[in-house]
Amino acid sequence: MARTRVRITSLLALTLSAGLTLTATGCGDSDSSDGPRAAGAKDGAPVVVATTTWEGAFAKAAGAENVKVIVPSSAQHAPDYDPRPSDLAAVAEADFVLYAPFEPYAEKIKEAAGSEAELVEQQLDNDPERVKAEVTRLGKLFGTRSAAARWNKSFDTEYATLRKDLKKAWPGGRSPAVVAQVYSAWSAKLAGADVVGTYGPEAVTARQLSDLSKKKPAFVLDNVHMSTGTVLPDSGARQIDIVNYPGKDLDLLAVYRNAATTVEKAMKAA
Known part of the structure; x- marks a missing residue:
């Protein structure tokens, strides 16, 4: 999985100065025993910007407390979305930016990320083993290992129940x-x-x-x-x-x- 650091563009810097700010939502874990957090994290919790709800859900599962999603959940085909200047401003305010390589606006996201934002490329897949591996990986990045482990445990329980019920059908x-x-x-x-x-x-x-x-x-x-x-x-x-x-x-x-x-x-x- 590629992780890249890039510099903020001059145009985006002007946009930021106009007053566009990041709004953050989500829930997660703040166990300091999980290790060091991102340098720019607020109150010990990293600010995460995700291109879609898919990446955002992975971040939340991994324990991220502050998650901003760029593409609205109402978008039927997320890759068709064209990011707005305010979206790119949010990217520049993040500690981590999650995106998928197949998204055509990935390059815009990369260009908009500030020098403190760590770009995290994700290969999106709902296969259970890949999901748990990705949640674990993000938990390590965010410093929220225990939250990620708890989510993986709850996922195993729920998945087993769903499989059992489907077999009956x-x-x-x-x-x-x-x-x-x-x-x-x-x-x-x-x-x-x-x-x-x-x-x-x-x-x-x-x-x-x-x-x-x-x-x-x-x-x-x-x-x-x-x-x-x-x-x-x-x-x-x-x-x-x-x-x-x-x-x-x-x-x-x-x-x-x-x-x-x-x-x-x-x-x-x-």
């Missing part, structure tokens, strides 16, 4: 065959489903359509943020919309609960 008591969009494959793992094929993020070709249909999946786990409509028309597969991004409350666990509820409903209706 398997049609006919058997693991269903599914096709999943590559960024929604984590939901298939959560459901204990048999992934017989994947697609995306590029558009599905006619050849892929034919090959995936031959697998005779019971469900298609689509990515609501990158959907191109019905993926396997006339195949008989029920399409399920999976949401990857948390809401404005930055509750990462809610993503799993919501996915479990959606998948369970579809399986019971099959």
